[in-house]
Amino acid sequence: MKIVVLTELKKSEQPNEGKKVPAYSRTNPFYAKVIKNINLNGAGSSKETRHLELSLEGSGLTYEPGDALGIIPENDPELVAAIIEEMNWDPNEAVTINKQGETIPLKEALTKQFEITALSRKLLQQAAELTDNEELKRLVAEENAEELKEYIYGRDLLDMLKDFGPWKASSQDIIGLLRKLMPRLYSIASSISAHPEEVHLTIGAVRYTAHGRERKGVCSVYVAERIKEGDTIPVFVQPNKHFSLPESKEVDIIMVGPGTGIAPFRSFIEERSVNGTTGKTWLFFGDQHEATDFLYKDELEAYQQKGVVTKITTAFSRDTEKKVYVQHRMLENSKELFEWLEKGAYFYVCGDKQYMAKDVHEALITIIEQEGSMTREQAEAYLNDMAKQKRYQRDVY
Known part of the structure; x- marks a missing residue:
C-alpha cells in the first residue's frame, strides 16, 4: 500500500464545534478518541495483540470493509533520549x-517528525561526509554494497551514531539527513454498519532483540505502551479498492487470516451479519496456541452459532508436535474447498507476505490441480482467472 508522509497537526488546528467540518485526510488527520485499548492474548502468550476502538464522532469519516486506517505515530521517548544523550x-x-x-525543539522533532528506527543506504552515504570514521567510509564504498545492506538490517539511528563517531556535525546536520516519519497503515477490523462512528483495529506489538538491544515497532508499541483510553491519536482512512466484499449478498467467501490477518475478516463478518447475507462464510485462522492466541474466539463462535459464519477451521502451530499452519488445513479440506471455488466462492488472504501468503498461494494451486484434475499450468491459469474476476484477493504486508 502507498504510504504518504504527513505534516504534524496540532490539536488546536482541529475545527471548533459549530464550524463546517473539513474533509479529514492524510494531510489533515482527524484526532480520534481512544474508546478501548485491550490485549487480546491470554496470560502466558508470547504475543501482545491490541484491540483498539476509536471514535470517529464528528469527523464525517466513513469506510468500507477492506479499507485501512492510517495512524501517525510518535517515536519511543527512550530511544529519543538515548540519541540526545x-x-x-x-x-x-x-x-x-x-x-x-x-x-x-530538537526533542519534539525526533519524537514526532523524523524516522529514527530505520537506516538507508542514502542516509549512511550522506552521514559519511560528516565524520572522519574510516570504517563508515569503507562501508559506503560501491564495492561493499552487500556488507552495507547487512549492516543496515535491524539497526537504527542510535546504532549509526554510536558506531561511526566522532561526528563533525550539529544536530541540525543530522536532522537534515533524516526521512520524515511515515504513517502506519492497518486493516480496519470493524464494519461501520455494526459500529456507527467507530473504527476498530487489531495491532500486533512488534518487539525483538537485535545487535544487543531491544527493538520496538514504532506504531505498534506506541499503541501498546503509550496510548491510553481517553487519549486522541491522528488518523485517516486509506481506501483499498483491491480488497472488498462481493457485491452480491448470495456469494460464498473463504477467508484465510492467521494472527492479525483476522482484522479485515472481522470487518467482513460484521458487515455480512448486519446486511443479512445469505452466502456461506468459511474462515481459516491460525496462531501459536489456542488457549492464549485465538483472537476474537468468543465473537467468532457466536457468529457461527447465529449462522453468519458457516465454518471455522483453525491451525495452532505450537499445540501439536509437528507445526500445523493454515495452508495445511486448506490441503486437509481440499475437496470441499475446491467445491466452494467451483460454485463461485471468493477467496481472500490477509497477513504475512513473506511466508504465509506464498504458502497459501502454493496450497491453493495444489488443491485446484488435484481436485480439478488439472496440470499445474492449468491450475495457475484457473487461479489467474479468479484474480481477474476479483475472486482471489490478497491484503499482504
Whole structure:
C-alpha cells in the first residue's frame, strides 16, 4: 500500500464545534478518541495483540470493509533520549524541520517528525561526509554494497551514531539527513454498519532483540505502551479498492487470516451479519496456541452459532508436535474447498507476505490441480482467472 508522509497537526488546528467540518485526510488527520485499548492474548502468550476502538464522532469519516486506517505515530521517548544523550545535544535546541523554515525543539522533532528506527543506504552515504570514521567510509564504498545492506538490517539511528563517531556535525546536520516519519497503515477490523462512528483495529506489538538491544515497532508499541483510553491519536482512512466484499449478498467467501490477518475478516463478518447475507462464510485462522492466541474466539463462535459464519477451521502451530499452519488445513479440506471455488466462492488472504501468503498461494494451486484434475499450468491459469474476476484477493504486508 502507498504510504504518504504527513505534516504534524496540532490539536488546536482541529475545527471548533459549530464550524463546517473539513474533509479529514492524510494531510489533515482527524484526532480520534481512544474508546478501548485491550490485549487480546491470554496470560502466558508470547504475543501482545491490541484491540483498539476509536471514535470517529464528528469527523464525517466513513469506510468500507477492506479499507485501512492510517495512524501517525510518535517515536519511543527512550530511544529519543538515548540519541540526545549519545550526541550530548540540547533537547530544547530549535531545529528547522522543513523547506518552509519551520523550527521546533530538537526533542519534539525526533519524537514526532523524523524516522529514527530505520537506516538507508542514502542516509549512511550522506552521514559519511560528516565524520572522519574510516570504517563508515569503507562501508559506503560501491564495492561493499552487500556488507552495507547487512549492516543496515535491524539497526537504527542510535546504532549509526554510536558506531561511526566522532561526528563533525550539529544536530541540525543530522536532522537534515533524516526521512520524515511515515504513517502506519492497518486493516480496519470493524464494519461501520455494526459500529456507527467507530473504527476498530487489531495491532500486533512488534518487539525483538537485535545487535544487543531491544527493538520496538514504532506504531505498534506506541499503541501498546503509550496510548491510553481517553487519549486522541491522528488518523485517516486509506481506501483499498483491491480488497472488498462481493457485491452480491448470495456469494460464498473463504477467508484465510492467521494472527492479525483476522482484522479485515472481522470487518467482513460484521458487515455480512448486519446486511443479512445469505452466502456461506468459511474462515481459516491460525496462531501459536489456542488457549492464549485465538483472537476474537468468543465473537467468532457466536457468529457461527447465529449462522453468519458457516465454518471455522483453525491451525495452532505450537499445540501439536509437528507445526500445523493454515495452508495445511486448506490441503486437509481440499475437496470441499475446491467445491466452494467451483460454485463461485471468493477467496481472500490477509497477513504475512513473506511466508504465509506464498504458502497459501502454493496450497491453493495444489488443491485446484488435484481436485480439478488439472496440470499445474492449468491450475495457475484457473487461479489467474479468479484474480481477474476479483475472486482471489490478497491484503499482504
